[in-house]
Amino acid sequence: MTETIKDTIDLNSPLARLCQNRISGEEVVGLLQKYGIISQLQRELIVDNVIKSIELTAEEVLGGYKAFYQQHQINSDEDRADWLECNHVTLPQFEHFVLRTLKLDRFKRETFASKVDSYFLERKNQLDRASYTVLGVKSFHLAQELFLQVQDGEADLSDLIKQYSGGEADETNGLRGPHELSIPHPILATQLRSLKPGQLAPPLQIAKWFIVVRLEKYFPVQLDEKTRMRLIDELYESMIHRQLHQSIEELKI
Template structure:
């Protein structure tokens, strides 16, 4: 019969140190403290209904349909009910702090940077050989091959090959400058002349260029980006003042 193994909090901390995870965890701790302190200074409050909704969202994301499943999940993650409530509270207060600090800045930011949020529906094949890319480009121009045929023959990734190289809507700020310049100068539908990039030679079909619109999804993305940039700056400012104390 195998001997039972007892794992203490000190064992876990020691393994975290051996795994070189201390810097990452310290940054998470600092982030949480910055959020809580900044929210308190701003007088931000959290209502019981907001906490309940956030808790329900976590259970939904974690696929916890029953109370028993929730308790098992807490046990698996070594969380008490108080720990869970603190996690929920931190999530809610973080979102409310982001709204407090940056909600009014979203529209001006969008107006100033809206070109970055223009999008294009593209299909893409990345090749290793520029001569081959040019050969395929002319074959597409002459109608000797279709883009799905090129994708099926030259894309290694199974899922991307099945989609015919379809990348979906890609925003300008997600593209390399040399690629975005060509994509947004295109007259869709248009196959671009091969573009040499760091990862290979890009053969791209531009199906549609989409003008930027400040919908709820983009509004949330900009808000999140502004908040994360602010948090990054605050964490960097705090690093020099961090003292890590371990019990011996």
């Protein structure tokens, strides 16, 4: 006999009472706190507050629905009904989601678009990307010796990496990136910004390691549309975080 979910769940459990709308508000709050979800609810309520004054035009609403339908390949009322059923969403919930997303997008643009240029200058050093080759050893004197060998043309950096490094370094010949300069250790990132492609840096100490690094290629970030939208999202997230923290401090009992 096939066992069903109903057979395995206590009908007086929080799950059963929640599904049957028999659970108290106090218990719901307790469950949200228990499972670490209450902060997400607080965040969403903050979002509702910041977008409450946004009024959408009919053209924006039509465009929002059209974009959503295209993204999810919804071409008919039947397709939409199938999508709602598969995602366990009611039609009012779906409409609320689309309109809320449109309002949030408008709020972000209106609030932060004018601040992107100056914020870009603040973030540029972290957003620039680089590829580089790195050799790490635990002796300064060895690192200095290897650096001089490569600098004087007596040895090849890749060969030294194979000789002195193992694991991932063997598979990549010590090549890293390209990735944003917010990823490497700050000491290494600062050094990379000072190098020219092909230039080798004297040994750097990072924790217990002494690093010999050569910049392979530098990729300055461009303020294109993709980067602009990313920075708008960063500014928005920072604002929401501040408001969430402020509201918790000011409104808690």
